[in-house]
Amino acid sequence: MLTEQRRQMILDILKREGRALAGELARDWKVSEDTIRRDMREMAAEGLLKRVHGGALPAAPALPDFSARQSMATEEKQRLASAAVRLLSPGQMVFLDGGTTTAEIARQIPQAMALTIVTHAPTLAAEFEHHPAIEVILIGGRLYKHSMVAVGAAAIAAIDRLRPDVFFLGVTAAHPVEGLTTGDFEEAAIKRRILERSAATYVPLTADKLGAVSPCLVAKVPEVTGLIVATGNEPDRLADYREAGVEIVVA
Template sequence: MLTTHRKQQILSILKRQGQVIAKEVSAAMSVSEDTIRRDLREMAQEGLLQRVHGGALPASPAVADFTQREQIAPEGKVAIGRAAAKMVQPGQVVILDGGTTARQVARHIPLDLKATIVTHSPTIALELIDHQNIEVILIGGRLFRHSVVAVGASAIETIAQIHADTFFMGVTGIHPKTGLTTGDYEEAAIKRAMSHAAAETIVLASAEKLNAASPYAVVPLSEISGIITERSAEKTLLRPYEKLGITVTRA
């Protein structure tokens, strides 16, 4: 079987089953596992999938820069942002992640709501500039330009001093096998620190992030309380999370 044909078959399996197990694919195609692993390496370099131990998972498309990501599923992100904003209660301390979906949360917080928003994103802080009753705590650090957020040791130290009610987390991938993942090592550490600083973590996940994975783990699914996704998301994609007792809100 030609390499091109093998890779097409691998993508077909990935789409149909949501994962590729190298041992099973090598047996089905009558080629060695080394050959399949080489195919997977090459496909991962092309951004077609995310390699994991023993095989591969779908790669998240949400790894482009901030401007490009704003063009991905904009209507879905607006709906998710609106639903998340409704969950913010008066007097709460809420940590709001950076990213394009979190930006929609900030835009839909009522102007008269009195609460505290903690964020490491200057973009989010600017969205809240006209919310006179919102106290904004902006966490500083080294600017990670890809997501326009602060990262680094000083940011993590500041986050450790906060005890928030809720953390609205943005990720590039959420998968029953790998949990919550993102595309940068330092950004993963910041998200993990913010999750540990809140009583509950709710994940903002537009449909393209479901059943997808990125290189760096944030937290396992056992550490989150809820997921907000688009109404159009396939129920079969959401079922594994509901079985784990995670509250899934379809916005």
């Protein structure tokens, strides 16, 4: 079997099964396990997959900057946002993470709903300019421009003084075993701290994020309250998440 054939078959297995084990592939294809591992290392270096102990997982797609992401998967994000808003009750403190899906949540919150919105995303805070019933707390710090959110010690200190009722967490990838991940180490630390301070955490997920892995762990799946996913995701794609003990909210 040629190298390119093996590599394409590894990608096919990752797409179909969500993981590829080096030992199993070596036995099935009658090649050495070192050969499979070398293939996976080279593919990981090209960003085609994520290497883990014993094999590989699908890699989360590289994210463009915030402004470019605003036009991606818009209809799906609208459905996720609608389901998220249905989880809210008047009088709550709600922390909105940065991101285009959470920006859509902000747009769908009724103007008459009395809430305290906390966010470390200045562009998202601006969505509430004309919401007379909503108080906005904007967390400051160093601006991480790729996601347009504040990070760093100042942001952590402000977050530690709050106890939100609901946190809508944004991640770049969600895997039932590897957990909820994102691409930046410092941003992951901020997300993790907000989660720890919040009574409930829900994660809206577009279909492309399911089964993928990014470099920096935010939390394991059982650490959050629920995942918000759109209808049309195959039940077998969600079964492992349900087995992890997390609520699945279908948009």
